[in-house]
Amino acid sequence: MSSERRAEDAYDRALRALHHRDRTEREIDEHLRDRGFSEDERAEALVALRRTGLVNDQRFAGARAARLAERGEGNALIRARLAAAGIPNEAVQEALAALDDEGTRARRIVERRGRSQKTARYLGGKGFADDVVRSVIAEDRDGELG
Numbered sequence: 001m002s003s004e005r006r007a008e009d010a011y012d013r014a015l016r017a018l019h020h021r022d023r024t025e026r027e028i029d030e031h032l033r034d035r036g037f038s039e040d041e042r043a044e045a046l047v048a049l050r051r052t053g054l055v056n057d058q059r060f061a062g063a064r065a066a067r068l069a070e071r072g073e074g075n076a077l078i079r080a081r082l083a084a085a086g087i088p089n090e091a092v093q094e095a096l097a098a099l100d101d102e103g104t105r106a107r108r109i110v111e112r113r114g115r116s117q118k119t120a121r122y123l124g125g126k127g128f129a130d131d132v133v134r135s136v137i138a139e140d141r142d143g144e145l146g
Contacts (some may be wrong), residue, residue: 010037010045010051015054015124025050026056026086058094061087065095072109075102106136115139 010032017023017031025046031093032042049055061082068078075096082092107129113119115137123133 010041012049013037014045014049018054019050022060022063023055024060024086025055028055056104058091060085061091061095062098065092065099069099069105072105072126074106074123074126074128074132075099076129080127102132103136106132107139110136 013035014028014032017028023031028046028049029042032045037045046055064082064085064087065078068081073081078096078099082095083089087095088105090099109123109126110119113122120133120137123136124130
């Protein structure tokens with residue numbers, strides 16, 4: 001099979017993978033690598049996908065960060081999930097900057113769950129910064145954890 005034909009096959013395979021959900025460049029590259037495509041074939045497919053806007057790590061980062069924040073995750077967990085998907089640090093930072101402030105998001109959770117040590121542990125487990133957890137739990141309590 002000609003290399004041009006294999007590159008087309010790589011592109012088509014990537015399109016099928018994108019049909020199910022948005023993916024990062026790294027995820028597409030790994031998907032194609034796992035299916036036996038060469039580095040050149042994968043690179044050519046990724047160039048075409050970027051050129052057409054079908055793969056855009058910045059867009060992916062913003063949308064994924066927003067979904068994770070809506071699910072109640074803090075910045076540390078969002079940062080880790082985006083990094084694990086192969087999103088460059090600069091894109092991660094931009095995506096986090098576009099979200100509501102972490103304290104605001106934590107306050108919404110506290111309003112639903114109440115101010116307690118249990119809620120503090122919950123927020124910590126969801127990736128909220130320690131100082132954010134302390135401040136939202138301690139609000140209206142003279143700085144004491146309740």
